[in-house]
Amino acid sequence: MGFNPFLVALLGGLGVGSLYVVFALGMTLLIGVMRVINFTHGYLMLLGAYLAFFLWEDYGLNPLLSLVIVLPALFAVGVLFHFLMVQPVLKRPYFEDTTLLLTFAGFLIMDNLYVSFWTDNQRQIPTSYFTTAVVIPSPWGDAVLSQVVLLGAGLAAAATILLWAYLRYTWSGRAMRAASQDLEAAQLLGIPARWLYATSFGLSAALAGVAGVVVSMEFLFFPEFGFDYLLKAFGVIMMGGMGNIGGTIAGGLVLGVAESLTAYVYNGAYGVWSAGAAYVAILGALAIRTVLKRDQ
Amino acid sequence: MTATGGALPSPPPPASRARRLYVRLRTWNSRRSVLLGTFAILAVLPVLFPSAYTISTLLFFIPWYIAMTQSWNISGGFSGQLSFGHWGLLGVGAYTTAILAVTFGYNVVVAMIVAALVTLVLGLVIGYIGVGLRGAYFAIATLAAAALMQLIMLNWQSLTGGTFGFPLFFLIIPPVELYYGALVLAAVATLIVYLISRNSLGLAFEAIRENEDVAQATGVYPRGFKALAFGLSGAIMGPVGGLFALSSHYIDPSSAFNLLYNLQIILLVVVGGRGKVFGPVVMAILFAWVFEVALTNFSLYNDLITGVIMFVAVMLIPRGVFGFRGIPAFLSF
Numbered sequence: 001m002g003f004n005p006f007l008v009a010l011l012g013g014l015g016v017g018s019l020y021v022v023f024a025l026g027m028t029l030l031i032g033v034m035r036v037i038n039f040t041h042g043y044l045m046l047l048g049a050y051l052a053f054f055l056w057e058d059y060g061l062n063p064l065l066s067l068v069i070v071l072p073a074l075f076a077v078g079v080l081f082h083f084l085m086v087q088p089v090l091k092r093p094y095f096e097d098t099t100l101l102l103t104f105a106g107f108l109i110m111d112n113l114y115v116s117f118w119t120d121n122q123r124q125i126p127t128s129y130f131t132t133a134v135v136i137p138s139p140w141g142d143a144v145l146s147q148v149v150l151l152g153a154g155l156a157a158a159a160t161i162l163l164w165a166y167l168r169y170t171w172s173g174r175a176m177r178a179a180s181q182d183l184e185a186a187q188l189l190g191i192p193a194r195w196l197y198a199t200s201f202g203l204s205a206a207l208a209g210v211a212g213v214v215v216s217m218e219f220l221f222f223p224e225f226g227f228d229y230l231l232k233a234f235g236v237i238m239m240g241g242m243g244n245i246g247g248t249i250a251g252g253l254v255l256g257v258a259e260s261l262t263a264y265v266y267n268g269a270y271g272v273w274s275a276g277a278a279y280v281a282i283l284g285a286l287a288i289r290t291v292l293k294r295d296q
Numbered sequence: 297m298t299a300t301g302g303a304l305p306s307p308p309p310p311a312s313r314a315r316r317l318y319v320r321l322r323t324w325n326s327r328r329s330v331l332l333g334t335f336a337i338l339a340v341l342p343v344l345f346p347s348a349y350t351i352s353t354l355l356f357f358i359p360w361y362i363a364m365t366q367s368w369n370i371s372g373g374f375s376g377q378l379s380f381g382h383w384g385l386l387g388v389g390a391y392t393t394a395i396l397a398v399t400f401g402y403n404v405v406v407a408m409i410v411a412a413l414v415t416l417v418l419g420l421v422i423g424y425i426g427v428g429l430r431g432a433y434f435a436i437a438t439l440a441a442a443a444l445m446q447l448i449m450l451n452w453q454s455l456t457g458g459t460f461g462f463p464l465f466f467l468i469i470p471p472v473e474l475y476y477g478a479l480v481l482a483a484v485a486t487l488i489v490y491l492i493s494r495n496s497l498g499l500a501f502e503a504i505r506e507n508e509d510v511a512q513a514t515g516v517y518p519r520g521f522k523a524l525a526f527g528l529s530g531a532i533m534g535p536v537g538g539l540f541a542l543s544s545h546y547i548d549p550s551s552a553f554n555l556l557y558n559l560q561i562i563l564l565v566v567v568g569g570r571g572k573v574f575g576p577v578v579m580a581i582l583f584a585w586v587f588e589v590a591l592t593n594f595s596l597y598n599d600l601i602t603g604v605i606m607f608v609a610v611m612l613i614p615r616g617v618f619g620f621r622g623i624p625a626f627l628s629f
Binding site (some may be wrong): 035037088089092094096097098100101102104105106107108109111112113115116227231234235238242272273275276278279280282283286287289290 | 598
């Protein structure tokens, strides 16, 4: 039996969607715990990607092994960002707007630094996973995927399950959920908000790092990726609901499939419309909310 | 309560002449004359510096930034909608003007008025979709809307030329006329902001910004007012984009849709004071030079410098430069 291109697009979309899930989970975590929308999230992901790339280029490190270095490094950067951008303005009256403007300034600064340090060149870690194909037989025709897509999906699933277990079973994970429900009550029970916030920012950055390592193997990446992925994450979050982890997982998979099928339908003939899936997802989700009159 | 006896507090010593002068200056509250004087100076500038080069590379950007800043001020400053979508409206305005003027051969002024109507409608639609959203969520919605506009302009190749861009080389307009066009636009935008600030409309906008629920409870209907604020704000961005297209002679989806402009006007409003009339004007006058002249020498680090200024400003002067105590009343409005 021959290929089924539709099935290939569908499965490929699910694979990319799992990457969006792990990327957007970091952002959702921050929104859920401390109502901070982090515009630098896409560039944190790219930081992970560049770190993995240079570890591979300079030391020949396998990108999967480089996770051991990338994750703690990104966690540290996240904690640093917390003390730079969130902690000093925690008591301000317009806290959400202020952190939005600060992280947006951070977004511009990081974008410029990346371009000037690492140039606009497109980079990718050439792995054997990328060139090895996996054939998945099905009654409707075979689907062919690159091994790296399956690998990425596996990493994303592992990260998601670990995050879930962390929030469910550890003390600090439960403290995080308590703080997201009612900060003042959580503080009264002895939860130190400052360190909790720092930890959640670090975790969010580490999740971005996982996504970055996957991106470094799967795509040709360059600094503009940060902005594109930021919008994709917004699309996922808007579809899934703010700070809702289950919704984020569903939204990420839906967005991945939607993009993949858009590309499948238009087949590249009329430029690249697939990036529009995220924007339509954001605006569509908002329009539906407005019609249903459910305020944020 | 019984009146207590004892000596009255002694009267304050008579103020010195310098002190009286200072108090008079601080309380001199002729806002209209300050605004009119500023715009009169701006109107005289091209007479003082008549070189076409100076006008097109420096002077033009002063009223252009004033118009853009006041546009963001209406929605972001008064009604508190943090818009990250103004760069999209700018791009749509630029493309509408360029296509109408070059492809269909309309008069430039007519084209810009049509652009204003187009962005007015877009602004009303976005404002209406986003009414239920507060703060950051509205920012995301507008960002997505602007990115979608950019994508449409990029992919609608038969009309816009796609990535090849859209040349306006044959549409030569003297820089002086562009300058005065931008000045008229800036004056109109500032007038709108001034009228809003003196009107119950401004109070309604500010009530929504401070507390939407309380505003609704006191009879201010947020849905309509927020859509109106964003529509008004959008209507100014159309001609701003048109002037951008005319002054740069060539537009493509990455030059006409530039997120940096959005950040710059947010910065100007934040530093000048959100919901103020004169502060953003002063900041636009000061920073137009920084953004367009000083930074062209460091164009590689344009984003970086703007981002750092933004970061420091938000961190240190959240109420704006004119928000400090002791700033004379005729400046801090």
